[in-house]
Amino acid sequence: MQVVLDNGILQITIANPEGYLTRIRYGGVENLLETRNQGSNRGYWDVVWDAPGYSGTDWYVVRASACFCSFLAAFQLKWFLTLTIYLECRLIGSSFNVVVQTKNQVEVSFTNKWDSTAWKSSEKWRLPVNVDRRYIMLSENSGFYSYAILEREKGWPAVNVYQIRAVYKLDRDQFHYMAISDDRQRIMPMPQDRDSGQPLDYKEAVLLTNPTNPDLRGEVDDKYQYSCEDKDNKVHGWISSDPQIGFWMITPSNEFRSAGPVKQDLTSHVGPTTLAMFHSTHYAGYDVTMSFQEGEPWKKVFGPFFVYLNSAPKSKGFGALWDGAKHQMTQEVRSWPYEFPSSEDFPKSVDRGFAFGRLLVHDRYRRRTLMPASSAWIGLAAPGQAGSWQTETKGYQFWTRADRYGGFMIKGIREGVYNLYAWVPGFIGDYAYVQEITITPGSAIKLGDLIYEPPRNGPTLWQIGIPDRTAFEFYVPEPSRYFVNKLYTNSDINKFRQYGLWERYAELYPDNDLIYTVGVSDYHRDWFFAHVTRRVNETTFNATTWHIIFPLEDVIPSANYTMRMALASATRAEVQVRFNDPDLGIPHFRTMAIGTDNAIARHGIHGLYRLYNIDVPSEWLRAGNNTIYLRQSKHDSPFQGVMYDYIRLEGPPQRL
Structure with missing residues (x-):
């Protein structure tokens, strides 16, 4: 059974009653989606989740992975031995309904009510949520809208949700050019190029050794290199060259996304795949798990987003399609909140x-x-x-x-x-x-x-960095010549997106750790962007201790100084702070174990923001040169560490 929506510009075919998209016909092309895939693996929604005490078999897919920083990290077992089972299920419908049908609009609904009697059945283990997936097509509109209403009722089981997204997998023979922003566009590798490449330190990163396009040989491909902050994640997609067609994901609002405007997430990547990300633990880790307690009710509308299609003659080039997509995105943002969705759960x-x-x-x-x-x-x-x-x-x-x-x-x-x-x-x-x-x-x-009134006890004696919640202003090294993505070789703005930058620390500081002298050093040049471990061999890493040397003309007796330490990211790390005694058994301050945002491995320049306010009694200091020892003590992998946002030492309070 199928449902077909057609407005004379494009036609989409939807499986009935499941609700997944099997065909998009546009611009003389019979299907823009990947027909090599099964119908259920072309345009769909999925959720990654688990439940307390689960040990059975998922109805759809069960994945076992090494757990690093989030349930989605899937790191190699040589780094972490904790085994995690999580469930990836498709949000499919069991019944179909035409909600609106006029000469100007069609809206259809695919719903599925959760069956509590099937909970923990060996045959049906479904996420305890009611699903209402919608498609909207308007007349004279070159695209379609989609949204979903997810609902939990009182009394339902406890679950943890790690990801909610919509996925579109395009025809790999047609779509080779990807565009995310004005300065992040390129011809991309083919899926088979990744399959034949050399896997690197985690499975998402692959060195292309024999790609279909020889110009890409020797480059690294990693879907996380194409992430961006949600505030900038409004339009991205793919372009085919013959015929010249653009396929664009337009998200006009962030109101239904998790964790605020600077939360980072995926966009488009090799497949060719285009995503609409609504919730994930990427660049944040366990701290942004959507955890529901036993019996907790909930309802949320995700979307609508707009899948926009455009075309242009070859004489105008790809730039015309990208400019058209940006223009359409501006129109969609101005139209938000939309007036046409019929669900009463989406307020006008x-x-x-x-x-x-x-x-x-x-x-x-x-x-x-x-x-x-x-x-x-x-x-x-x-x-x-x-x-x-x-x-x-x-x-x-x-x-x-x-x-x-x-x-x-x-x-x-x-x-x-x-x-x-x-x-x-x-x-x-x-x-x-x-x-x-x-x-x-x-x-x-x-x-x-x-x-x-921002935190402040006294005047600034010295500071390192800019309080902007990122490590962007610090020293980001050039990548190894063996692990380059050419898209970023001439980009100072996106330099941090290169693969393997964590390894450069040990190359730059092979024997001794970073030493920063206040008043002499320049944090743009002398402060490495990430406080990481140092590799000893294939499986062994050492903790690292950074030094901040600073002068004090005198120390006010029996006074309290204050150190402000803002972190832009933390990944299974612990920062220990010692003043003038690197061998002190119990540190003057320690963060304890913090962070699972994995921004170091995923080229993120920041994860979650943390601020530590450290009281510094005058007896810890001395007249003349002082040294603060910052030790990142966790050292099980190359990806553990922190990114500093800003460090400041304040003097005792003064009358002003």
């Missing part, structure tokens, strides 16, 4: 509210007067502590960027109760408005002037 603009105000910063050791929070990220998310938005996964989030004066307006907010959060580039820490904000249909919440 009249049923939403907005909030506005101005954010100012008070840091008396930088300026006595209030400063505008220029370019601050300001958003509404589920109530919680300051910074909790970056691990919030079950609700909706609404973010905007403040103007140069700190002014902001957040539009299109769904009805609900939220906290307002913010963080300001150039300042450490997180802001949270003290009162909860209730949004009702049509509400306009005037917040007025809000004041953020």
Whole structure:
């Protein structure tokens, strides 16, 4: 059984009642999807999950993998021996319904109600969630929309969800050129090139040894090299050359994605594959697991997103298709929230509210007067502590960027109760408005002037880096000539996306660790972007200790100094801090074991943000030169470590 939607521009065929996409006919091509795959493996939604105490067999797929940093890491067992079973299931329907059918719009629904009697059956182990998958096609529109409503009812079992996404696998004979942004576009390898290549330190990274296109020989292909932050993940896709057709994933809003605007995730990669990522543990790890307790109800709308198709004569080149996709993306963003989805679970603009105000910063050791929070990220998310938005996964989030004066307006907010959060580039820490904000249909919440007081005890004695939640400003080395992705060889902005940069630390510091001298060293050149282990041999790695040398003319007796240490990323790491005594048995401070974001291995330049405020009694310091020893003590693999965002030493409080 099939359902066919056709508006005269394109035609899509959907399996009935399962709801997966089997064919897209457009531009004279019978099917843009990969016909070598089974129908269920062309255009589909899937979820990766597990349940407490599970030890059976998944109804769809069971995968065993070495667990590193997240259930999706799939690292080689030579690094980690913890075996994890997780479930990857397709969100399929069991019944079909035509929701809307007019001359201008068709909307169809594929639903599946969870059967509690099948729970833990040897034959049917399904994610306990009701599924309503929708497709919308509009007249005179070169594409189609898709969204899904997932719902849990009271009394259902506890589960952990690690990934929710939509996947489109295109015809490998047609689509060879991938575009993610203006400066990230290229002809890509073929799937068979990866199959015949040399696997590297983790399975996603492959050295192309005999590719179909000889120009790609010697390059590294890794899907994580094409990740981007959700705030920038609005349009990406593929172009075929004959005929010249573009296939684009357009996501006009981040409101249904997890963990805020700077959460990183996958886009398109070799397949050719195009993804719409809604939730994952990528670049964040266990901390962003969507965990449901026993009996916890929940409902969320994911999407709609827009699959856009365009074409152009060869004389105009690929650039015309990319420009057309960007233009369409702008139109979709302006149209959000859409007015045409029929589900009552997707509120129209009249049923939403907005909030506005101005954010100012008070840091008396930088300026006595209030400063505008220029370019601050300001958003509404589920109530919680300051910074909790970056691990919030079950609700909706609404973010905007403040103007140069700190002014902001957040539009299109769904009805609900939220906290307002913010963080300001150039300042450490997180802001949270003290009162909860209730949004009702049509509400306009005037917040007025809000004041953020970033953590501060005393004047800055010295600082390393820029407080922007990334390690971008630090030294990113050139990649090994044996492991290069040519897309990034002339890109300072994307230099960190090259494979194997963690290995360069041991090459640059073969015997002694990094030493940074305040007032002499330059963090752009002398501070390695990631504090990693040092390889001894194939299976052995050593912990590393970095030195910060700084002078003090005098030390105020019985006074308290403060060290601020902001981390941009942490992967199964522990940072130990010692002042002037590298052999101190018990460190003056330690983070304990932290982080599973895996940003080092996945070329991420940041993961989750962490801020540590360390009290430094004056007896730890001395007049003259002092040394802080930063030891990353965990050393089981090449990928363990941290990325620093910013380090500052403050003097004792002063009267101003």
